[in-house]
Amino acid sequence: MRLWMLVVATIVLSFLSLFIGAIDIKPSDLLDWDSDKMQIFLMSRVPRLMAIILAGAGMGISGLIMQSLSRNKFVSPTTSGTLDAAKLGIVVSMIFFTSVGYMEKILFSFTFALIGMMVFMRLLESIKFKDVIFVPLIGIMYGNIIGAISTFLAYEADVLQSVDTFFLGSFTLVVSGRYELLYVAVPAIFLAYLYANKFTVAGMGEDFAKNLGLSYRTVLNLGLVLVAIISTTVVLTVGIIPFLGLIVPNLVSLYMGDNLRKTIPHTIFLGAAFLLMCDILSRLIVYPFEIPVNTTVAVIGSAIFLVMLFRGKAYAKK
Amino acid sequence: MRKNSTKLIFLAIIALVCIALFAFYNIQGGFSYAFPKRLERIAAMIITGTAIAYATVTFQTVTHNRLLTPSMMGVDSMYEVVQTIIFFFAGSASIFVVSRYLNFGLSIVAMVIFALILYRFLFRADKHPIFLLLLAGMIIGTLLGSFVTFLQVIIDPVEYESLQSRLFASFMNVKTELLLIAVIILGASFIYGYRLLRDLDVMSLGRENAINLGVNYDRIVLKVLILSSVLIATSTALVGPITFLGLIVSNLAYQFFATYKHSVLIVGASLISIIALVGGQFLVLHVFQLSTTISVIINFVGGLYFIYLILRESRKAG
Numbered sequence: 275m276r277l278w279m280l281v282v283a284t285i286v287l288s289f290l291s292l293f294i295g296a297i298d299i300k301p302s303d304l305l306d307w308d309s310d311k312m313q314i315f316l317m318s319r320v321p322r323l324m325a326i327i328l329a330g331a332g333m334g335i336s337g338l339i340m341q342s343l344s345r346n347k348f349v350s351p352t353t354s355g356t357l358d359a360a361k362l363g364i365v366v367s368m369i370f371f372t373s374v375g376y377m378e379k380i381l382f383s384f385t386f387a388l389i390g391m392m393v394f395m396r397l398l399e400s401i402k403f404k405d406v407i408f409v410p411l412i413g414i415m416y417g418n419i420i421g422a423i424s425t426f427l428a429y430e431a432d433v434l435q436s437v438d439t440f441f442l443g444s445f446t447l448v449v450s451g452r453y454e455l456l457y458v459a460v461p462a463i464f465l466a467y468l469y470a471n472k473f474t475v476a477g478m479g480e481d482f483a484k485n486l487g488l489s490y491r492t493v494l495n496l497g498l499v500l501v502a503i504i505s506t507t508v509v510l511t512v513g514i515i516p517f518l519g520l521i522v523p524n525l526v527s528l529y530m531g532d533n534l535r536k537t538i539p540h541t542i543f544l545g546a547a548f549l550l551m552c553d554i555l556s557r558l559i560v561y562p563f564e565i566p567v568n569t570t571v572a573v574i575g576s577a578i579f580l581v582m583l584f585r586g587k588a589y590a591k592k
Numbered sequence: 593m594r595k596n597s598t599k600l601i602f603l604a605i606i607a608l609v610c611i612a613l614f615a616f617y618n619i620q621g622g623f624s625y626a627f628p629k630r631l632e633r634i635a636a637m638i639i640t641g642t643a644i645a646y647a648t649v650t651f652q653t654v655t656h657n658r659l660l661t662p663s664m665m666g667v668d669s670m671y672e673v674v675q676t677i678i679f680f681f682a683g684s685a686s687i688f689v690v691s692r693y694l695n696f697g698l699s700i701v702a703m704v705i706f707a708l709i710l711y712r713f714l715f716r717a718d719k720h721p722i723f724l725l726l727l728a729g730m731i732i733g734t735l736l737g738s739f740v741t742f743l744q745v746i747i748d749p750v751e752y753e754s755l756q757s758r759l760f761a762s763f764m765n766v767k768t769e770l771l772l773i774a775v776i777i778l779g780a781s782f783i784y785g786y787r788l789l790r791d792l793d794v795m796s797l798g799r800e801n802a803i804n805l806g807v808n809y810d811r812i813v814l815k816v817l818i819l820s821s822v823l824i825a826t827s828t829a830l831v832g833p834i835t836f837l838g839l840i841v842s843n844l845a846y847q848f849f850a851t852y853k854h855s856v857l858i859v860g861a862s863l864i865s866i867i868a869l870v871g872g873q874f875l876v877l878h879v880f881q882l883s884t885t886i887s888v889i890i891n892f893v894g895g896l897y898f899i900y901l902i903l904r905e906s907r908k909a910g
Binding site: 401405407408410411412414415416418419422423425426429430516559560563565566569570572573576577579580583584 | 730899903
């Protein structure tokens with residue numbers, strides 16, 4: 275697949291996304307700058323589109339970085355407990371620091387996500403048997419354990435329902451003023467691109483990287499921080515979007531190989547297009563209502579992951 | 593052997609103590625009201641505990657793996673799918689919901705059919721490695737779970753309310769009228785399964801050896817798979833899913849008894865299971881005075897134990 279095809283697909287899907295919704299807006303309505311429809315368009319549709327593109331691209335990149343650094347095709351924020359750790363951060367801040375503001379919540383969530391990932395990487399280093407299937411298995415269980423802690427705390431503090439609502443991945447609440455946090459992911463994606471070659475080298479192993487004069491630890495930590503920043507902003511703005519970070523980089527590497535500098539642009543556009551497609555589906559199936567997008571992503575994503583597991587095991591081993 | 597029977601008696605005494613504590617400790621209000629209620633709960637826990645223990649131990653023998661359980665292969669999630677589909681297509685006023693027996697029967701049949709299709713697909717030829725099966729099971733669970741959420745979002749809100757009360761069943765909310773039928777199913781399964789135990793002991797030696805010793809291997813595998821799905825389905829339909837219980841109790845039993853004899857292993861695992869459920873519930877309710885259900889704690893402890901087990905397994909393999 276060529277990059278321009280993905281760009282065209284993203285543009286077409288963006289256009290569809292802008293003009294699908296409970297309120298019928300036609301492109302011709304936009305000619306009148308002062309109309310109500312124009313206001314809805316600017317306050318709701320455009321922010322939603324931006325949020326989807328940023329979240330899709332961001333999750334795709336996060337998965338790509340994690341897969342490169344851990345040298346495992348099946349590692350991603352979903353299969354390493356990162357998203358669950360970010361969630362635990364929010365739950366802790368909700369329960370123990372009831373008065374903290376939005377900024378502090380972000381910091382809590384970010385810190386937990388980062389610690390969660392570092393523990394996971396440590397866990398990986400300590401195991402000898404790095405089978406491609408074995409690592410995500412541990413990662414998912416690790417995430418489940420963190421999830422059980424969140425549920426336990428939330429249940430005891432009686433905030434389970436508000437926590438659940440908080441993480442129901444949905445773009446319905448994304449209106450102007452409520453999604454701008456996602457722009458934090460933009461410099462992170464840009465940095466990821468700048469450091470792409472170093473991530474590729476670091477992905478070849480600590481010894482190899484050191485021989486090439488690369489500060490392995492610094493690159494590793496930078497990668498983890500970037501993933502934590504992106505995951506946190508996405509989780510906080512639109513909730514948990516599962517499997518996207520896992521399948522998008524894998525689909526890209528199927529036809530592009532593993533040179534990050536080349537695959538990053540593809541991952542960005544495929545991630546955005548994939549999430550746009552899921553979001554459009556979520557809005558059309560029960561029109562004029564909508565299904566939370568993370569449900570749609572989970573159904574499609576887990577089905578694709580299963581196919582990859584059984585069909586693509588040979589490929590993933592390469 | 594003598595040592596193992598002492599251990600069994602020891603476990604039985606602990607189990608009885610737990611049951612007595614749960615039944616009589618701090619009983620308040622009308623004794624005639626509270627006591628039968630507690631007995632019902634104890635009965636439900638004993639039934640569930642034994643069913644899960646029996647199903648897991650036999651399942652692990654025929655799959656030759658001590659990490660696999662029917663619950664972890666997504667069989668419990670099927671319960672939610674069945675209930676949601678019934679509510680979705682027939683509605684809460686339909687005979688499939690109103691008649692608890694019909695609902696129970698339908699759930700069990702659907703879960704058993706699902707389990708058999710799943711096993712047929714997953715265990716077809718012995719080429720799939722264990723970790724792949726485990727990961728696939730988890731992903732299938734996620735897929736079914738997301739599919740359920742999907743239907744729940746588009747279901748009528750009134751139906752949704754009554755569906756929710758079905759899915760969050762716990763020991764505090766036992767469906768009394770189903771207890772008797774569960775006992776009958778359990779009793780029939782045990783009488784039927786008793787004849788298989790001797791063959792299962794032989795099957796611990798591996799497929800080739802067992803066939804050489806005159807065991808009709810594939811037939812017994814099929815029987816055990818059906819039997820264990822029926823048992824897991826019964827316990828899930830009675831109290832809701834407790835994913836990790838089987839894994840914990842079976843592995844504790846292997847460590848504690850160090851035998852291949854299924855009669856000892858199954859009775860031992862059942863006793864451990866009863867202690868974990870009744871004792872655990874007692875501690876949660878009266879000692880820690882938490883409102884958390886026991887299944888949250890079992891999932892947390894079970895998750896940690898699972899990671900420990902797969903790390904140990906991976907050391908053997910690597």
